[in-house]
Amino acid sequence: xxxxxxxxxxxxxxxxxxxxxxxxxxxxxxxxxxxxxxxxxxxxxxxxxxxxxxxxxxxxxxxxxxxxxxxxxxxxxxxxxxxxxxxxxxxxxxxxxxxxxxxxxxxxxxxxxxxxxxxxxxxxxxxxxxxxxxxxxxxxxxxxxxxxxxxxxxxxxxxxxxxxxxxxxxxxxxxxxxxxxxxxxxxxxxxxxxxxxxxxxxxxxxxxxxxxxxxxxxxxxxxxxxxxxxxxxxxxxxxxxxxxxxxxxxxxxxxxxxxxxxxxxxxxx
Numbered sequence: 527x528x529x530x531x532x533x534x535x536x537x538x539x540x541x542x543x544x545x546x547x548x549x550x551x552x553x554x555x556x557x558x559x560x561x562x563x564x565x566x567x568x569x570x571x572x573x574x575x576x577x578x579x580x581x582x583x584x585x586x587x588x589x590x591x592x593x594x595x596x597x598x599x600x601x602x603x604x605x606x607x608x609x610x611x612x613x614x615x616x617x618x619x620x621x622x623x624x625x626x627x628x629x630x631x632x633x634x635x636x637x638x639x640x641x642x643x644x645x646x647x648x649x650x651x652x653x654x655x656x657x658x659x660x661x662x663x664x665x666x667x668x669x670x671x672x673x674x675x676x677x678x679x680x681x682x683x684x685x686x687x688x689x690x691x692x693x694x695x696x697x698x699x700x701x702x703x704x705x706x707x708x709x710x711x712x713x714x715x716x717x718x719x720x721x722x723x724x725x726x727x728x729x730x731x732x733x734x735x736x737x738x739x740x741x742x743x744x745x746x747x748x749x750x751x752x753x754x755x756x757x758x759x760x761x762x763x764x765x766x767x768x769x770x771x772x773x774x775x776x777x778x779x780x781x782x783x784x785x786x787x788x789x790x791x792x793x794x795x
Contacts, residue, residue: 527768528784531713531748532791535625539710539745542622544632544639545724547716547752551778552608552616554636557582563601564589583686590685598684603676606636613638614645621785623648625792626667629706633673633723635682640669654681656698668706672699693726707731707745714749714767715781718758732765741766750784752777 534540546557555563561582562572568589575585589598613619619642622630632639643650651662654675662668673692674682683692692700712731717724728747735744747767751758759769772780 527748527770528787529791530746531711531770532788534711535627535788536792536794538626538628540627541629541631541707541710541712542625542627543712543714543717544622544630544634545714545716545721546634547718548618548632548781549606549608549634549636549638550716551618552612552638554608555602555605560602561585564598567597567601568592581686583684583689586684587686595679595682595684599676599679599682602635606638606676608636608638608641610641610645613641616642617782618785620646621782621789624789625785629668629670629710631670631672631703633683635671635674635676637676643667643669653699653702654678659698659702670699670702672703689723693723695727695730704734709745711745712747714747717749718751728762728765728767735766750781752780 531540546554550556558576561576561580564585565572565575568575616638619638622639623642623646630639640650640652648667650667650669651658652669652671652675653659653662654671655678671681674684676682683689691697695704714724731747732741732744735741744766748770749762749767750770750772752772754771762769770784772783774780774783
């Protein structure tokens, strides 16, 4: 499987789709910490508001209704900021630059992927709106901020209503995504099936090919899992997604290990 994926990377026929797990080693706040901040800002005791099983999207919706997204976005922008020295030392972010994916989609709001390219002197086009799509060049990698970007408050998908809007998959970024992946494989990193948006996305992709009567021609997609999970793996398989569980002792080393293998395979080493 790794050899096959490395060949696709070499042919630039892989779209990287990166989630929150990508930036976790950089020490960015978790969803729980984000909601705890919202609670404090709203005058609630986080220990009371943030109970097990709480619907984070609903809390975010309430926050936006009460305070708007601006103050929260400003706080997030500060908390998600990683200094250049730490980012330059991030092996995974450097590997992403070296793997030269033609399209990188991310649901992360932070600028870390873009900044990693800038620190390496690599050009790219950031896409967070329909205007960006029209300006993008086909000669540079596209970094698509699928759930918004800190530079544009209106683009951020955080509150429940914004998630519901995006679940229709009719936004210009959704249309671009469908076009970009029709003839390419997708490599998902930093996700799990606990993400409702991701589950619906995978199901919708499978249905698109099924309804076209061309399911057997759909390019393979892959999801990196840091630990084996037979239930999720079986469900993903039914949606045309193969799982890769890196063979390393520590889950934190899993993604760098896989990217090392892909870089070696793509270079023919």
